[in-house]
Amino acid sequence: MRETSVSLSGPSPEYDDEVVFWERFYERLAPFRDSLINIKKLAMESPLGDLYEFGARGINNTSDLFSRTAIRTAEISYSMILRSPGLIVAILILITALTVKPAMNFQDQINGDVEIYLPDGADSTELLLDVREAPWATDIFILYIQTNNAATGNERGDENITDVNILSQLSWLEGDDNNRLAGGYQDGLDTYKDDRGRNDGVIWILSPSQIIKEANSSSYRFNCAVEKYGLPTGPSDNCAISNSNPNEGYSIPDDQERVDTLVDQAGSLIESFVRDTNGDGVWDTGVIVMGLLFDMEETEIPRDNGLKDHKAFISYAEDLIYEKSGVNCELCLRTYVNPTSTMDEAYIDVIPARKAVTITGLTPVIHEVSDKIYKELVNVMLPISAVLVCLAMLILHRNPKVIIVGGLPIAMSLAITFGITVIFDIMLTPMIISAAPILVGLGVDYSLHLTNRIEENRVELIEEKLEKAWEANRDGLNSETINPWDPVISLTATVRAALTTGNAIMLSAMTTIIGFSVLTWTFLVPIQPMRTVGITLLIGIFVTFLLSMLMVPALVELLRYRKGKTQLFDKMWDRIGEVPVKGTIVVILAALVVTVLGVAMFSETMGQQIAAGRDEVPPNMASYEALVEYSTVFEGGQTNMFIINAEERGSVNGTAPIRDLPILDSIESLQILVDNVPETDTISLVNVLKAIHVDVNISGLEIYDQSLWEILHDECWDKSTDPFSPQCWAYTVSSKEDMVNIAFDTLSPEIRSMLMNEDTGFGETKTLVYANQPYINLYNATIYRNAIDDILEGEEECSGALRCTAINIDDTYNSLLTGGLPVSIDINDGVHKAQSLTTIWTMFILLIAMAFLFRSPRLAIFTMAAVGAVVLWQPLLMRFGGVGVNVFTAMIGTIVFGIGVDDSIHIVDRIKDEGETPAGIVKSVSKTGQTIFETTATTCAGLSAGLFVSIPGLQNFFVLMMVLLVLALLTSSILLPSIIVLQKEFTSRILGKGPWLDFEESGSLEKSSVMDAVIESNG
Structure with missing residues (x-):
């Protein structure tokens, strides 16, 4: 810390006062220090100390054994890889090719049903299953009907929903006695009225036309029921002969007066399905509400993409209404150019032209949203993201070969991961969107860390050889020609990278796998979509690690990749590396202030109910706009x-x-x-x-x-x-x-x-x-x-x-x-509860895992503190950015947590390699921090393509995630080393050893001039 350094111009009174202050501060802590030292001494002299030393020796011996084994394994493995890099790459590409075709059907694994988010064992889950067992409908499909009386301008007319002409068209859509068993699309949507959806997928229909048909045919069924129970019904009711059709008269009467009478008798029931939206006394808006069968696999509806499901039914309904209806439903082919009286004037510019018959309902809306988000991500974001990632890599590495070296393993790992989910039929949900950024972020991280470390080692080896060649020339001896692709140099550089950065990558992969495994614990995560995200992440992280460790060295050797150098960029990171040791107090205090503010807002911001408004759906969605209107106009x-x-x-x-x-x-x-x-x-x-x-x-x-x-x-x-x-x-x-039985049979x-x-x-x-x-x-x-x-x-x-x-x-x-x-x-409560519990358990499990892997609980605690800080800063960004909790932002904490842990592990592992000294920390930050910056910049470049999607909620998701990734860069590269510096300084002072950090006087940090080792490769 700067306050402890000695000024060459002599002491000043202010500086002396500061020194006195700190000396007195540490003197007051001396009794506490002495007590701890005595306790530690007593513990080490007791049998417990003997047990500790025995355990430490055992761990060290085991570690040495693993270290020797790892060195030998790395030498053998990478010797084989570097001998035939092309063959290794070809084999891995062929393996990946086997999963590419299944991965192309990845969308079919995504289940858009809402209830799959229900927590296991929730009352709603149990009740929902009981309802379906009847079978009753829990999935609702709605046709939102508007006559020309709801239109405006010159399109406005006087059509009433209860006009015979309108009711007959709606009845044809539903299916009635007039088109019963007409065949194909002409049957209507509900061909079989008594099949409970087993044949046509429709369990029931409620609508103005259905209520009129029900009333129109009730007298016939009533008379038949009376005959059934032994009462005389008169000679005109030949029920015994007509009983083969229990729906006799199940159609709209031709007489408008008869219809009006039935409407009056229906009373409040029919009024639930019609509205006068402009106050002129004409019912201009109505709805046909259908209850759909949950499992449609055994129905007669045509398949859609090989499947019989709700999406297939919706596709069938669209064909019937908009393509096959013809003269039977003039309303079906009508679209109003002018706004209708029900449209929200605040959004009139973004609401698409209204069809007289619009498909809506929660089930169609969810499936359409899911499909459009998938198409936005695949058709818009993915190509732009690929271009931006390539540009970022090219700018940062100044060599186009890095696009293949860093990009190919990532693309292959994604293909294998999603291919495996299809091959093993793992059900996915839209929540899987959170897995892709994590896998891409970790893939970029693994590839660039390993690539940069191989290059760094190659430069050091070349410098050594250049120095020996200079000494040989000085002494008049012959010097060997230096080839940067000398097999010995390549193997040595790769093995050293595998044993240092490769070790950090392995620790990162193991840690994140252990951490994300928490998402698969059923007792902790009762929500299946979160568990499938966890399973996908476990598969993806393992595949990404494996491909990075095998392919990156092979591609570097095969392509003769060398990273371009810019002195300005390297010097900038040399200066940044000094921040944790020069500005320790400032960094810690700033982080504490922001963290306290984040904690203060955490419950209020992150405890918000999950929202699903206009910002979370794609624009120009007629089904969504109709559903919003239905909710407002019909209060349903x-x-x-x-x-x-x-x-x-x-x-x-x-x-x-x-x-x-x-x-x-x-x-x-x-x-x-x-x-x-x-x-x-x-x-x-x-x-x-x-x-x-x-x-x-x-x-x-x-x-x-x-x-x-x-x-x-x-x-x-x-x-x-x-x-x-x-x-x-x-x-x-x-x-x-x-009479009760007669009434029910009616x-x-x-x-x-x-x-x-x-x-x-x-x-x-x-x-x-x-x-x-x-x-x-x-x-x-x-x-x-x-x-x-x-x-x-x-x-x-x-x-x-x-x-x-x-x-x-x-x-x-x-x-x-x-x-x-x-x-x-229940979904809202379940997601919030599961997120809170998984975050706590993940931090706890990771703390234990890192304490064991680092063999240092101290470093494990410091690492988790840095990662946890970013999670606690999220509420601040959401509050000041005006972003609420929604289905997208709900998983950001998990994503940042995974990538933040990875970055911090790389810094800690490099500090362990370089030594916990001021010089070691500066070098670790300047070298590994630079790589973390490159991986963060590359990942953010890819995520910035999310700004081109048309869904505001997704845009906010990607912006928020990019900012949090930048903060994760700062906490891992600046805050974490600063915590280590603070602890080292405090420990040294309190133990009476004087200042640990005397940066300005220490010559250990001075940079020795080295020869430029960047030799352009002929390859």
Whole structure:
């Protein structure tokens, strides 16, 4: 530290005061120092000391054995490689070629489903699996419909969603009696109404047209059900003959007056699917909501890229709507040039032209976002990144051969890594985006560190030979011609590099593998996508290490690569190398101030809910814009649900368990409570029974002209034999239990598929209650979710997520809430918790690993302190850069952690090689720090291509990561050596040995003039 150096111009009073201050400071610590020395002395004189010395000798002997083995192995291995470098490169390229074809199908391994992010064992996970087992739908597909009444300017008309013409077009899209089994695309999207999605992938549909079809066909099914239960329905109802088609009349009536009547009877149910967005009294906007089967592999939909999945269904729907609809759906081919009344004026310039029928919903949006991000990265960022990386290498190394030497191993390691994921069918997610920068960063790091060290050793060997040649010439002796590619020089330079920098690379690879293995621990990381990132990193780091150690020396020899020199750049790093020893206090204090600020903001900034807004999706996405509008206009979008299970109750009143009227009444009461939660609207069997009206005539006498719900709750069931209630006498022809069964059989197979589980012979035992909510921030969403769960828990504590008693019926249970909202909340909580735990465990595991590998807990602690500082500085950058926590930034800490550890290990290992002296630290920083700068600059050059992608969230991700990588460079090259200097100075002073660091007086740091060893190679 400068305050301890001696001025040649003589002491000054100020300087004497400073010396006195530090002397008194260390004198006050003398008692504490003496106590520690005595404790250490006593410990070393005890049996514990003997055990320590025995262990130390054992470790040293083992280390010496490994060292001798490593030297011999390196000599043999690199001797073989340097004899036939071309053959080695060719063999490795051929091995890589075997994985290139599978790697090209890497995109097929990416699963875009939201629920795969659910933590293992979470209530939402258990509930979601139970919902799918029914099978019910958890994946929602929406068609957002807008008539010309929603348009503006000269395109505006007076079309109403409930016009017969519009409803007929929507019905054709869905599939009805008019196009049933017409074949191919003409069948509509839901060809089979009673297959629960097994054939066409659609379990159910809810829409204005479906509700009208349901009501239009209900009287026929009602009469058939009445006949089924033994009641006379009159000669006009030939149900026995027509029973082969249970959907009779499942189409839109031709009569507008009939449609209007059905609309009025449907009431609030149909109003959930239509809106008047401009206040002119015309319903101009509607939605068709479809529940999709989760596993579509056995369906009849055409394959897409060899797969039958949701993406294949979306592709099929796009073809049907926009290519094959023709005259059957004029709306499908309409696009409005002018903005519609629902568009957000603040974003009117970026919203694409609105189609009258727009595919949207969470499932299509997620798949489209995933595909577009992949295409942005592959088609835009990757080519630009390759060019910028090549330019960076060329500028820094001033030799075009470095592009092959450093770039080829990286490209091959990525191909092998991603090829392995395809070959072994490892499921990946968009979160894998975080693995590529780590592997590229480490690949650049390994290649350039090894390349530079080989070059540095070659220069030293050439200098030695030049010095001997100069002495020989001085003495009049003949000197040998110096060939920089002399086999002895090449082998010696390579072996020395492998035993020094190669050792650091191995330590780095081992450390990062051990650290990232934490991501694969199931008990610690319950989120599968994070575990697959961990698995990919373990494979990738090992492959990158192996290829770097084998290919870099072979390519250097094969291409006769020599690094170009610039005296200015080298002198600059010579000066930078002096910073840790000249400005120790300044560096430490600055780092402490920034770290304290980062800690103060850490919880607030990093604890934010994971956002997924407009900045996180590609621009001009019609599906996303329609989903945003749907959430605002319809106050929906997030489909949540809870289950009512009466399996244990069994049949009590002569009906299937879930058809029991007391259960339906309890569901209604539960719905009223849930509907009182803000932003929440429920739909259940109760709503459907209230919406379906029937009129029944028996022998010319009108008995019913009510909704099914009103019929079931008619007081005449209790007065059918009352002589004073003649209006109820007709009810004696049936029983209330039979009427319950009749009412349920009146519901179409589609509605039953949506709301009840499949009848396996004992009647339906479960039903779903849907709780729809708009997309709202997760803070408020969590409050609402907790409020709903409090209602669903009832007065007694739930014995499990599926066994709550709020339904208040014996042997009948309800579940907690599941679906879009709980899934989002649990994913958010799971990611935050897993990140916090993995960061803590990674630091702990790495600390132990480095303490063992360095054989120095002290250096391990210093290394982790430097790396941890960068992680703690991230909140500052996010706060002042206006960047929130999103699905991209959530993994930045892991990336920087991996690369930061690597950089710090290289510095520490070089300091160990050069010696923990002022001169050793300066040389380590000036040489290895320069290489770290080159690797950081190269990695940042590649990442800067991310600024060319069109997704603001991704741009912020890459900018933030580049800044953090630069900070990782500073902490490893400046802060870490400064910590070592501070510790050495403090230890020397407190032990009474005087100043350890007397930089300005010490001649140990003076540079001796050396002969320029850069000899241009003829190769």
